[in-house]
Amino acid sequence: MAKDIVNPNPSGFFDDVCSYFDYAAQFTNHSAGLLNQIKACNSVYHFRFPIRKGHNVEVIDGWRVEHSNHMSPTKGGIRYSEIVNQDEVMALAALMTYKCAIVNVPFGGAKGGIKINTKNYSLAELENITRRYTVELIKKNFIGPAIDVPAPDYGSGEREMSWIADTYLTMNPGQLDALGCVTGKPIALHGIHGRKEATGRGVAIATKECVSIAEDMKPLGLSPGLEGKRIIVQGLGNVGYHSAKYLAEFGAIIVGLCEFEGAIYNAAGLDLEAVMTHRKETGSILGFKGSTGFNNSADGLEQDCDILVPAALENQLTLHNIAKIRAKIIAEGANGPTSPQAAEIFIKNGGIIIPDMYCNAGGVTVSYFEWLKNLSHVAFGRMDKRYEENTSLNLINLMEKMTGVNLSPEQKKLVVKGPSELELVNSGLEETMIRAYHEIREIKQSNPKIHDLRTAAFVGSINKIAISYMNLGIWP
Structure with a gap:
């Protein structure tokens, strides 16, 4: 990566995203005006509202950026964090725009934030905050199935999304598609199977596809395929846990886990479920049998491995620690975990970074499927599952009659099976992630001046977004 990308005095996360954008833009042929339009945040809404906490009144800061x-x-999640700020929400909204373009999901990018530490509030208070936040969005027309569709993010989940959906539905009686105003909902509230684990599963699929290409693995001294690859995962939240789970299912070995209380490492491998059980019982991953513990979580990132998956928060890999990272591949499960300066050094030293805007796009991909389900008012597989089973059964019966060879009931079950909603969702996610990876890689391979996947991903997304603006007739 060339020196141009480095901003020696970055003022924030959004500036980091813009520096990546500006560097990639030189490999496109679009006018400065169009590039500025693509890069800018169209709408930034910062609002404050009061809530009652015990006998006191507390004022809460909220944001929604389109x-x-x-x-x-x-489209974009809502982050519940005491360190959330406008710069962060703007950066995450921008990444959502590019992310949706990369995986060919027809959404614009948005993001939201509520400045609270969820541990300091009761369940009733969290519900009150979430519902009041939703009302503020409704008042300014910043939410709706055809306007802006939130989703879970750091600190939020199915519970919060159900509160948002119920609040929107209450204030929009008779709106047929009202439940499409938010994704990541519980199944009982017309969510979709596979959404909760989608981001982590997408990280695993992206990593698997990256390491499957022998030509790219040879310079790293790695054999193609995930089998036996040693992986360290930072963060055991929804994304980190499911990333580790599916990477292990694909044949990788989880050798390190990092959390806010510390890190553990075992070169022979860690049993993820056993670690989770230990943490539930003791409140910490430290002290897990057979592992080496580190009180400083950052030390866990620097242990020997093939692949590092930062799946916590942004700015975890910087100039201060990138030289100590021993991984050969960084798969960015979190948004913005690697600073531009650190990324430049890592790539210059021969490493590969699977960029966040592609790597963690599994969540928005399956959110898209949920949104489609809500608009169509029918679950995937409901219309054709039995038809496919009957068609397969008729074919098997015909083959048995023609050949005289009869299959056992167990053998028939393997063949005569219509897809469930979860199977269709996972199939769509896998197809999306694999196709997008090769689109990015093809851009990189076709331009010798592009040395990393992030720049290639930005080039691809910029070109797609530019075409959309041109189709609107704004630019010739």
């Missing part, structure tokens, strides 16, 4: 309206609706 980065790009080149497609509608816009």
